[in-house]
Amino acid sequence: MKLSLFGVGDAGTRLVDKLLQAEVETGRNFTDGNVLAFNTAAEAFGETDTLPEERQILIGDTHSAVNQYVEPDADGPDTDTASATSRDHSPGVAGDPELGAEVADDELPEIRRALDLVDDTEVDAAMVVAGFGGGTGCGVGSVLLEELKSIYEIPVYVLGALPAADESDERAHTAARAVRTFVPLADAVLPVDNDAWARSTQPLTEQYDEINEMVATRMLSLFAAGESDPATVSEMRIDPADVMRTLAVGGLSSIGHASIEVDTSDEGLLARLMQLLGLAEETPDTQTDAATIKRLVRSALNSKLTLPCDIESTDRVLVILSGPPSDISRKGFETGRYLLEEETGTVEVLAGDEPLPNASEITATVLFSNVTDVPRIDELQERAVAYQREQDADTAVIDTATSIEGATAVAADASTAAPDDESDHPFEFHGTEEQQENGDAHGGDTVSPDADASDESTATDTPDGDATDGSAADTSADSDTATEDGDATTAAATSSDEHE
Amino acid sequence: MKLATIGVGNAGSKVIDRMVEFEQATGRDLCRHTLVINTARTDLAKPEHVPEDRRLLIGETHQKAKGHGVGGDAAIGAEVAQTEIDDIRRIFDDVEIHEVDAILVAAGLGGGTGSGAAPVVIEELQKMYDEPVYGLGMLPGKYEGGRPALNAARSLQSFVNKVDNFIAFDNDAWRSRGQTIEEGYEDMNRELATRIVTLLAAGEVDESEVGENAMDSSDIMRTMEVGGVSSIGYASTGVDTPDDGLLSRFSEEEVSNMESTDAAKIKGLVRRAVNSRLTVPCDVASAERALIIFAGPPSEISRKGVESARDWLEQETETVDVLAGDDPRTDSDTLAAVVLLSNVTDTPRIKEIQDQAVDAQDTIQQQEAVREEEIESLITDDDNDLDPIV
Numbered sequence: 001m002k003l004s005l006f007g008v009g010d011a012g013t014r015l016v017d018k019l020l021q022a023e024v025e026t027g028r029n030f031t032d033g034n035v036l037a038f039n040t041a042a043e044a045f046g047e048t049d050t051l052p053e054e055r056q057i058l059i060g061d062t063h064s065a066v067n068q069y070v071e072p073d074a075d076g077p078d079t080d081t082a083s084a085t086s087r088d089h090s091p092g093v094a095g096d097p098e099l100g101a102e103v104a105d106d107e108l109p110e111i112r113r114a115l116d117l118v119d120d121t122e123v124d125a126a127m128v129v130a131g132f133g134g135g136t137g138c139g140v141g142s143v144l145l146e147e148l149k150s151i152y153e154i155p156v157y158v159l160g161a162l163p164a165a166d167e168s169d170e171r172a173h174t175a176a177r178a179v180r181t182f183v184p185l186a187d188a189v190l191p192v193d194n195d196a197w198a199r200s201t202q203p204l205t206e207q208y209d210e211i212n213e214m215v216a217t218r219m220l221s222l223f224a225a226g227e228s229d230p231a232t233v234s235e236m237r238i239d240p241a242d243v244m245r246t247l248a249v250g251g252l253s254s255i256g257h258a259s260i261e262v263d264t265s266d267e268g269l270l271a272r273l274m275q276l277l278g279l280a281e282e283t284p285d286t287q288t289d290a291a292t293i294k295r296l297v298r299s300a301l302n303s304k305l306t307l308p309c310d311i312e313s314t315d316r317v318l319v320i321l322s323g324p325p326s327d328i329s330r331k332g333f334e335t336g337r338y339l340l341e342e343e344t345g346t347v348e349v350l351a352g353d354e355p356l357p358n359a360s361e362i363t364a365t366v367l368f369s370n371v372t373d374v375p376r377i378d379e380l381q382e383r384a385v386a387y388q389r390e391q392d393a394d395t396a397v398i399d400t401a402t403s404i405e406g407a408t409a410v411a412a413d414a415s416t417a418a419p420d421d422e423s424d425h426p427f428e429f430h431g432t433e434e435q436q437e438n439g440d441a442h443g444g445d446t447v448s449p450d451a452d453a454s455d456e457s458t459a460t461d462t463p464d465g466d467a468t469d470g471s472a473a474d475t476s477a478d479s480d481t482a483t484e485d486g487d488a489t490t491a492a493a494t495s496s497d498e499h500e
Numbered sequence: 501m502k503l504a505t506i507g508v509g510n511a512g513s514k515v516i517d518r519m520v521e522f523e524q525a526t527g528r529d530l531c532r533h534t535l536v537i538n539t540a541r542t543d544l545a546k547p548e549h550v551p552e553d554r555r556l557l558i559g560e561t562h563q564k565a566k567g568h569g570v571g572g573d574a575a576i577g578a579e580v581a582q583t584e585i586d587d588i589r590r591i592f593d594d595v596e597i598h599e600v601d602a603i604l605v606a607a608g609l610g611g612g613t614g615s616g617a618a619p620v621v622i623e624e625l626q627k628m629y630d631e632p633v634y635g636l637g638m639l640p641g642k643y644e645g646g647r648p649a650l651n652a653a654r655s656l657q658s659f660v661n662k663v664d665n666f667i668a669f670d671n672d673a674w675r676s677r678g679q680t681i682e683e684g685y686e687d688m689n690r691e692l693a694t695r696i697v698t699l700l701a702a703g704e705v706d707e708s709e710v711g712e713n714a715m716d717s718s719d720i721m722r723t724m725e726v727g728g729v730s731s732i733g734y735a736s737t738g739v740d741t742p743d744d745g746l747l748s749r750f751s752e753e754e755v756s757n758m759e760s761t762d763a764a765k766i767k768g769l770v771r772r773a774v775n776s777r778l779t780v781p782c783d784v785a786s787a788e789r790a791l792i793i794f795a796g797p798p799s800e801i802s803r804k805g806v807e808s809a810r811d812w813l814e815q816e817t818e819t820v821d822v823l824a825g826d827d828p829r830t831d832s833d834t835l836a837a838v839v840l841l842s843n844v845t846d847t848p849r850i851k852e853i854q855d856q857a858v859d860a861q862d863t864i865q866q867q868e869a870v871r872e873e874e875i876e877s878l879i880t881d882d883d884n885d886l887d888p889i890v
């Protein structure tokens with residue numbers, strides 16, 4: 001099937017780049033060039049090999065809270081001043097998803113312009129690719145996902161990395177919230193568990209390339225099956241509708257993968273020749289073939305999954321066998337398919353093949369859609385909650401004076417409903433440029449995103465009147481609509497001020 | 501008989517294509533009109549004997565199909581056909597229906613397009629024409645799993661209710677071991693095409709040298725009019741072609757030598773047809789009506805043999821409604837006996853599919869019932885402390 005890819009943040013950019021490389025290497029053209037990458041820091045853009053430069057969109061570089069080296073000839077003169085005042089050592093949104101979301105909101109016009117480069121009528125689905133734990137990946141990713149869902153009729157999926165155990169609690173917190181945000185919005189979410197795939201002996205950052213390659217292999221086997229040229233007509237071809245129907249149940253999905261060498265030994269060739277000549281009709285050889293294929297499917301089922309999970313909790317399954325069609329036993333194919341039904345307990349198991357006449361191996365790729373028993377997610381949530389409580393406690397202690405002001409600000413904000421009025425409000429932590437930023441960027445963007453964003457920042461960063469435990473949920477309940485946007489900026493500004 | 505044939509979905513289209521191939525190869529002229537309907541553009545390109553303008557893509561504008569099939573979702577298959585029923589009707593405009601005796605709609609019942617769209621098409625055809633509409637359905641194999649079984653069980657019900665007769669083909673019974681994916685369904689599609697064309701092409705020649713023993717289209721239709729599910733048996737034997745010059749004289753001699761054993765040969769052929777693999781395995785005794793057609797050179801068909809074969813089948817089927825007749829094919833190098841067992845009620849495979857479907861439906865319903873809840877509980881922490889970003 002055809003997919004458009006939208007990388008967000010460093011992880012997203014690198015993964016998309018890797019997917020494009022795999023596209024070239026395997027000759028499976030599944031994006032038709034419908035790709036984009038968004039980042040708040042130009043860093044990862046420098047690392048790309050295949051992703052065209054004009055498809056790499058830098059956003060937030062004019063935002064005061066975003067740390068970005070500003071290109072000499074970029075933008076207005078006031079920008080420089082703004083970013084210069086609040087720059088710290090870490091690039092981009094420095095891991096802050098609230099800031100990421102805010103930047104994306106502010107730059108929606110820019111994002112929308114970029115989206116015009118991608119033709120959604122040419123593809124079957126869109127995919128947002130991001131590091132779940134990234135301030136950009138999660139924050140910008142959320143806004144982008146929401147935007148894509150509102151403008152596209154095609155399904156929008158999310159592919160991304162979950163932070164490893166040795167990454168910061170903040171990343172875990174962000175990732176847990178990303179899951180919480182992406183799943184209800186997206187048509188399906190495919191997380192990759194960095195922890196499961198990393199080897200403890202090396203720093204994670206040095207293993208990204210390897211992990212990304214692993215992801216690319218699986219993604220292409222699944223989504224780009226049958227897109228190679230020249231396309232051979234397959235008897236049990238997977239239609240895009242098959243993949244889409246499997247993913248249509250939503251939730252989190254996981255992928256298993258295994259391959260075997262095709263028997264190219266003289267013996268194997270002879271046996272096949274005999275069969276071809278009708279000299280051996282039902283050789284024990286074909287029997288072995290069926291068993292081999294079934295074994296292959298079993299290894300895919302038992303392989304390390306992109307997201308380790310209990311496969312019995314899956315909702316729908318899809319299996320694709322890629323390889324020389326003359327080597328894939330039909331009985332093996334059928335029993336392999338049935339094995340999946342037996343092992344997972346679901347009756348929705350679609351199976352298909354991708355004929356690759358010259359391939360030297362047969363691979364089985366299994367998609368487990370909507371898996372609900374995923375220990376890693378529970379772990380992330382536990383860490384995230386502990387971290388959030390810690391943050392709440394800290395903030396409550398640190399500042400009591402501003403909290404009253406903060407509370408007042410919220411109350412005042414709540415009285416004004418129209419988003420356009422925001423820029424007129426004197427927020428104590430705002431610089432003039434920032435207010436203009438907000439005003440500029442606001443051309444009719446949805447306000448609801450910011451409500452929660454603000455609640456969150458209220459709970460974690462802003463010294464707020466009721467910033468005691470559990471207040472976040474409470475505040476979100478009364479959802480102070482429009483004006484929260486300004487408040488979020490306040491919070492972000494505060495937090496980055498505190499860094500200094 | 502003269503037919504208008506319609507293949508719906510991938511399997512249905514392929515089988516129709518094979519039928520045309522077989523009739524062309526054997527000089528028959530059964531399929532006067534062919535049409536294939538599919539939701540998948542790539543599948544529509546497969547038939548080799550169906551003219552381009554007789555291939556109809558439906559669901560191109562449907563959000564979930566878009567020319568890519570319906571992913572085994574029969575509800576969408578049905579929906580799409582319903583939405584585009586006008587296009588489907590329109591393609592029948594140039595079908596001179598008085599030129600055909602009946603309409604045959606073929607589909608694989610395990611997928612989404614065939615099982616969902618075909619019953620919609622049939623319903624429309626029944627409204628449009630007085631001619632009988634027959635169904636030809638490929639039953640999914642056990643190992644295709646629960647979803648295809650559920651599609652098939654549901655679709656079978658619609659088919660049988662709507663058609664004048666439903667001919668079933670059991671993929672499991674016809675599966676052979678050594679096949680690779682590449683070979684796919686080719687062999688069994690040819691076997692099926694041979695049976696269905698040999699059966700229905702009888703009586704296509706009106707102006708006849710054919711004589712009183714010839715089977716008439718109306719005989720076939722009478723056998724089928726009881727409705728229900730039918731199964732076809734088939735057996736053939738080689739005969740020497742008359743136009744082989746010297747050799748043929750020798751053969752004629754040989755044939756005449758064997759004349760005494762001809763009756764036994766004919767009866768043996770029918771026994772073989774019934775006792776070998778039927779299109780859908782069934783208890784022969786459960787058939788309501790039956791019919792035997794002998795297709796081949798008339799000189800090969802012994803009247804005595806025909807009579808004893810008919811008597812034998814009457815006993816087997818425990819019915820007196822057995823018709824027997826010829827489809828004279830003077831130039832044919834084979835003599836075939838094809839047996840139609842009409843309205844067989846004891847078909848174990850259909851029972852199995854229904855049981856598998858009931859289980860599948862339970863599983864699907866259970867999954868649906870908890871789906872949203874399980875997703876929700878996975879993505880939220882225990883106390884719902886974590887907020888979404890947007």
Ligand SMILES: Nc1nc2c(ncn2[C@@H]2O[C@H](COP(=O)(O)OP(=O)(O)OP(=O)(O)O)[C@@H](O)[C@H]2O)c(=O)[nH]1
Nearest residue numbers: 009010011014095131133134135136137161163208
């Ligand atoms: N698998 C994989 N994971 C990555 C890669 N790069 C980063 N990650 C993970 O993704 C998460 C987010 O990191 P980044 O992508 O650098 O963050 P970002 O989205 O750019 O946002 P910032 O926090 O603003 O830098 C972290 O948990 C990383 O471990 C990558 O190339 N591959």
Ligand SMILES: Nc1nc2c(ncn2[C@@H]2O[C@H](COP(=O)(O)OP(=O)(O)OP(=O)(O)O)[C@@H](O)[C@H]2O)c(=O)[nH]1
Nearest residue numbers: 509510511569570572608610611612613614640685
């Ligand atoms: N006998 C026979 N059966 C087939 C063939 N192809 C598929 N089938 C069977 O038919 C069922 C339906 O498959 P398809 O015809 O490909 O499905 P479809 O009707 O096109 O529907 P979707 O692919 O879901 O859009 C399968 O479950 C198989 O059991 C074939 O060539 N011959």
Ligand SMILES: [Mg+2]
Nearest residue numbers: 510540543569
């Ligand atoms: Mg199909």
